[in-house]
Amino acid sequence: MEVGLRTAGKSVGRPVRKHDGDAYLTANATYTGDIVLPGTVYAALVRAPLAHALIRSVSTAAAEGATGVIAVVTGEDMIPWCDEIPHGLDAGHLGGHHSAVFPLAVEKVVYAGEPIAAVVATSEADAHAACLMVEVDYEPLPVLLDVESALAADAPILYPAWAENVLIEGHVGNDDFAEVARTAPHVLEGELRTHRGTAAPMEPRTYLADWDAGRQHLTLYASTQNPHVLRTVLAAAMRLREDQIHVVAPKVGGSFGLKMYGSREDFIAPVLARMVGRPVSWVEERAASLLPAAREQVLSYRVAFDDDGGLLALDVEALTDHGAAAPTHGWAMAYVGALSTGLGYAIEHCHVHYRVVVTNKAPWSGTKPFGKDGATLLLERIMERVAAATGVDAGTVRRRNFVAPSAFPYRHTSGLELDSGDYAAALDQTLEILSHERLRADQARLRAQGRYLGIGLGFELMPESADIPGGFVAAYDTSTVRMSPSGRVSVLTGVTSPGTGSDTGICQLVADELGVALDTVSVVQGDTDTCPYGFGNISSRSLVTGGNAAVLAARDVADKIRAAARALLRADYDEPVLIEDGIARLTRDPSRSVSVVEAARAVYTRSYELELDVEPHLESTRTYRPSNIREVPDALGRMQTYTTYPYAVHASVVEVDVETGVVTLLRHVATHDCGTVVNPLMVDGQVTGGVVMGLGAAFSEELVFDDDGIPLTTGFKTYLLPRAVDVPRVELGHLCTPAPGTPLGAKGVGEAGFAGALAAAFNAVNDAVAPLGARLDRTPLSPIAIMRALREARR
């Protein structure tokens, strides 16, 4: 796509506050839970108290007679109203196994907390109270809670038709490690275990579904990331036409992947509303909101390297504890982890064998940063080990292995093609912000006093704006820009915002293209009846796809304004017109001008004064489809499925109290490059938020189960999110290598921060305890784990 690059304008590149920030701050933002329709009734779910069991019978009689109850619906009852849920990415079509999942469990439960029946009542309290009266007779089955047990030869099979407990497996890269290792100067082996965590948005999944029996039409207000695609899959499963469904996504209180379309939870309220014929509200309980999972993997690795720390080959066996099968994209995090293993480092031989294993836990569900975190942690751990083994400084080891700026475009062994960046420059800047040399001296001095400071690095490279061939995850999106006769501008876009502010960025872009003030522009999104079909917010794509599309559309509208201005000013058809500050003036004679508002009005009201080939409307719909995606596999089966490749180098500084294992985070530095920055406030916010989320994963956020697979972390007193007191001010550095070949040069930023922070914190704690002979090869870095590592070191 041939378009000129632009970097800064009146709005673009400036720290503009959120265009709708006042609404959030004054509690006037409307979330799904704020909407009440006349006659609304409330759903609550009966959830399995066992992790694996047959459902012998469900007795609903007592609940049906309870106060306020309108309906009690079992999994069986729902089948005539809803087919199995369409898969976002069906492993069964990709060499793995298909699983049939319905909104409510039928016959069997495969994880504790799985919904097996729903109660609809006139109040939320009555619905929950009646759930307690639904009697379910279960026949307990043996429980599988880790990958080793699930892969054991005598393991019970969770889905008997599969005859194994592996949902899908595959290879990325060539399996040639042994060959390279034979002649390599050094080979290291190891294992890294990551723990189960989740997305934890403040607003759980929330829905209000209104079925109009007369019109045979469903309106669904949903806290979702992808309203259009949600409509598509709802229509398919509920056997409705898409035009019978209107999905609206009001303000979303955080999503982090949890609210990607197509979970079973998406179907509860719509199906119940159709069954009972009244608007049904369903808000997921906090404990249930903490069920969907990510991150739990066993990564066994072998790495071959030379005396200078240059990596020659890497071989990874990645086992994913997926939990139960699900229709969502969750399992693809294991695939994306394999795709991005080693990315950014010039490793000629890089092979990952990934296996996605099912267990009796709630399933993996797409979670920021979508599997790239495990790959990042693994490589950054390996860099430290290689440094220790060769005696080369850890920063230098990274520098020696980084893909050099002169090497772009650089194709990684997985097929992903890196477009631009300067990774070593990011490392340099981070070390400079850190005052690394001085800090190392402080560390040595403090160690002599029995205080254990640790400094750790973490390089992250996040493939963003994903494309799934044949799937409803696309690298492109569509925006409409429309100017009214009074000069007001609406952007209708297929992308959405989970509160991140990409919509403000879109306003900035369009305002600059049209030369109008920022508050002239508003964004309409999340409405399937008014916005162009689009793919919502996932994979850090909203600004890159919807923003670029809006720029293209705004340029069309600007051209029309220019044409109108020329007509009003009696200028020649090829007379250049500059639009700025709401005024269109002739470039060669700036004294001749009209306001953009006058020009807009003229398009609608004096259309016969325009050139005949100028259609008298001020609206354009454009799609931005990046040119660097290759959906067709090459001879090795490799595709290029990501649009942009932002990166960052992080450094964490910690102090470990070796008597208690308590870690104090002293500093966190991150130098980030997301190409052209449209709004530095939003970018800093995204990176900082990602860092804090990554640090939470590193230290305290952990889903814990008892021996029977019952979740013990059911709220924020047990699933420990970091609080402000836990995290130092994140010190940010910035680089800008614009994404080549794109209108904006912007790269995705929505997943930035997490993986590098996790890796830096992990390395920092290991650095702190290394003098005591201790080593941690698993997350989280809890005081408990640290004390165990110290104890083992003393043995």
Added chain:
Amino acid sequence: MIPTRFEYVAPRTAADVVAALDGESRLLAGGTWVVPEMGRAESRPRRVVDLRRAGLATISVEGSRLRLGAMCTYSDLLSSEDVTRHAPLLRTMASGVTGGSALRNQATIGGSVAAARPQSDVPATLVALRADAVVAGPAGSRRVPTAELFLGAGRTTLAVDEVITGFDLPSERMSGHGYVKLKRGGSSWPIVTAAALLRLDDDGRCETAHLVLGGVEAVPMTVDLTIMLGRPLGDQELDVAAARTVAALSAPWTDVLAPGDYRAAVAAPAARRALAMARANVGVTEGERHGRRPDCP
């Protein structure tokens, strides 16, 4: 949102509170534990007896004793000059409670004691202060040393028709106090707490020494420090106290945030740090303790 239905009463006297209590009722103090539990339907009482109108939030000093109403919140403790003067340990404890101002304004010391959660700050602190609980029941009022109140996690010696109306504790004006809390982050409940009180005689020898740990066992764990009495408080004595802490452990408490072996491992360092803090605090005036240097105007 509480799903189940219940009767709600808010009596104006302790006697009326007692009269409303039976096996199917639940006392409501600050509600920071009871209300979420009822919201999750883990507790389904037939009647909720709210203490908010029973006049139990007073703080007073009588002679050398400090009297605290059971409904005193952490904020009440923090704003009381009597508490600052006579039980600065309570002030230090209250200032570090997890949950921010919303919780400090709501949660009560009586509620925390009655809930008897091993991972709460208040029980071990009151035991260290040798507080008596004043308990009202059908037969009138009785006093129970808080050390004898706790039977296990969530279990006390209180009968179903009894209510803690307040606490009565000796002034610790002359003691140095130390309070150490280990936790897993800002949102974590305490994992281990150590409360220490030390008083020295004119020769700098230890006159009284009290050390109670919370979170390491199901009930507050008192460490007998008789051995330290009459001795100067050197580092060696603190090591001895730490060793006695380890010896006192019998059944470490485990919950989702930390297993017993971790609590056992960190009990001694927590104890030693609390005692070191108390030692450093002995003879420090209230002004200094709260960061105001005496020579400042």
